[in-house]
Amino acid sequence: MKNQILHIFQKDVRHHWLEIAVSVAVIVAYAWNAVTRPMVEYAPGPHTFLSRVLPPLVPIAWAFLIVRVLQGECMVGDRQFWVTRPYDWKKLLAAKLLFVFLFVNAPLFGIQVFMLLKAGFPPSRYVIGLLWLQLMWTLILILPAATLASITASIGQATLVVLGALLYIIGGAALDSVMPNAGVAPDSILDSLQIAMLISAGVAVVFWQYSRRRTAQSRLLLLGLAATIPIFIFATPYQTLIDHAYRQAAAAQEPPARLAFDFTKPRSRGRGYPEKNKVHVRLPLLVSGVTSGSMVQVNGTRVSIQAPDGRQWSSGWHAAGPVLLADRPHSQEDLTIDQSFFEQVKSVPVKVHISFALTLFEGKEARRIVAEASQFSVPGNGRCWLASRWSNELLCSFPLRKPFLLLSGSAEETTCAAREDKELLPAGAIGYSWQWNQSSDPAEFGISPVQSTVLYLSDWGEAVSREYVCPGTPLTFTTLQETQRIRSELDIDGIRLAHYQLIGVEDGGFGISVP
């Protein structure tokens, strides 16, 4: 038979026209909603519901379509009529891949081109990124769905497997979260190996099933892989990875940020999240030495406390997250201490040693751009415009990926007129905002190729919003790159922890970038 691939494909189209229609309708609705909705909805509007429902619905519709069409010639069982018909397994698989390509990949590509065009970004300049997104969707959705379809006999079975996989992922995440030091350790070769194993197993199972239909062995392979991954979590030498990634600064080496205990800051009066048998402590820190136009992230901290009687407590490495900037002299170290230890030492002077895992991001390119009333170009091939509601917000769109950048604006240069309901900017105040993106991938994974973000300029620490950006206000956009990872140590002698016990943890506080 010359055209077995097309023959099977035509049969599948005839059989699954309804699922095809639904998935196309969902992706078209997604695209329509994405290009017509406002970037920021300050109050629930007609697009709010669709914006919440459609993003998960698109992959669900695709996964359903893939599973249904692959299960049309089910690999599981010994009673399927097609098994004893002259099907060539390679052509059967090719027919299914053709179906997935035409009804998943092609619509995805089509709406991405459409959305780029509507956002004013010429698609021809972003072909590599669009192909990268196709690859990502193939690995993240199509391959798992095809693997699932090839080891299950029905949608019901497939759903149960998905639920089981979700429980497994939740369990894995919980295990990862309780592993000492795991939250701070950088990605290692073991992480890459796990991903490679998952992809290889998926491809192997699909080919094994189509060529030989060995369901039991295929399922065993996947179960074996699932059993292997926790071993990787246990076997990863997190401490070694941290030591290797964040080396101790040499004596003569100037650290990217100097951190000192702030003895002058009064005890905190914040309210905290209650946690059984735990006490929250906030140690105020003074920051200096951060170069203008650069940014230092505290990736993790490790705190040890030693009481005069020799009793000791150590937090191990735990993820932090504060960002240190020039002209921002205050920071803090939040600690969660075992209550029993705290009660024993809270009133005596203790020695505290803090290790900081720091990453320095330095400016690659700085551009001063004057904000315009209409949209204006910004680094990363993006466009920004002023939010209609707040004068410290910039709404920005970028093709395929957001840049990693630091935005700053000075009080002296703001063109915003003073208003009665707004507090005047103090002299010398600088508003900062930043957009994280440390990935070097050509595109951010998602359905939409247009990445939108809100840059919110803030000088921190003040409850009132300040007006920084109006038409004519010059802003500095600095694209960042990682240049150094280092460990910094701080010894604090003779403090009483009771003075720094948090009654509460304040919400927010820093300048934030809204993703």
Added chain:
Amino acid sequence: MSCAIRTHDLVKKFFRVTAVRDLNLDVPEGAIYALVGPNGAGKTTAIKVLMNIFPATSGSAEVLGTDSRRIAGAAFTSIGYVSENQEMPGWMRIDQFLAYLRPFYPTWDRDLENVMAKQYMLPLDRKLGKLSRGVRMKAVLVSALAYHPKLIVLDEPFGGLDPLVRDELIEGLLERGSEATIFVSSHDLAEIENVASHVGYLEEGRLRFSEDMAALIDRFREVELTFDAAPALQAKWPESWMQVDAAGAVVRFIESRFDEERTRSEIQNLFGQARDTTFTPMSLRSIFLAMAKAGRGSA
């Protein structure tokens, strides 16, 4: 004599359960071979190993000269497989199903398809999933015969069908499958008694016998001996005698290697002269039941 199917020490195990044990089977080309045995004997498993639906645990099998492990794809252009439990694409109408299968087979005979569809009065515009069991089997049989397969494999094809439908199917099978080897499994001997040229009896995964039907019928006899007085019974009977039963002056048994001269001689040696001796030919069903009982007795 060339064989359409040949197995050598074929074994199929499912974990600790052995479904087929050391199966040695020769199905001559052109034969209508009936593989019979009680439910659970291993007939369907054996067929699925032959069709490469299941891999064999050990041993080997050849189907139309091809190693059964290589039976796939184009090999099925020469094999028509019909099973009572096949999962069909229920969303397809019969005409769509036949049209879908047509291009897979270079030898598909559209005229034969039409003739059979008319003969079976197939409702071509009905979906397979909505058909009665009998009509569905007819549709499947048309789809398995329309390309003139060299080997037709039927796994319990007539189970649960009413006699009229069953006779229609058998008639169609015999008419259209005359040029093919037919391998049919059944637990109901009445279905295949009049059509099979060869028969194999499978029990608990083992092939108890496999031979030409005429020879089988020839070698089995119900024997009834009438004496003037109750004869003295022996502790041990000839191995070929089954179900020996004595009631007063009458002794009955089943002779499984009937040869009139030899059997009379054995009777004479064991009982002396009987007043009356009758040898009654047996139906396949009776032979099957006798074998089944003997099997259970020995187990």
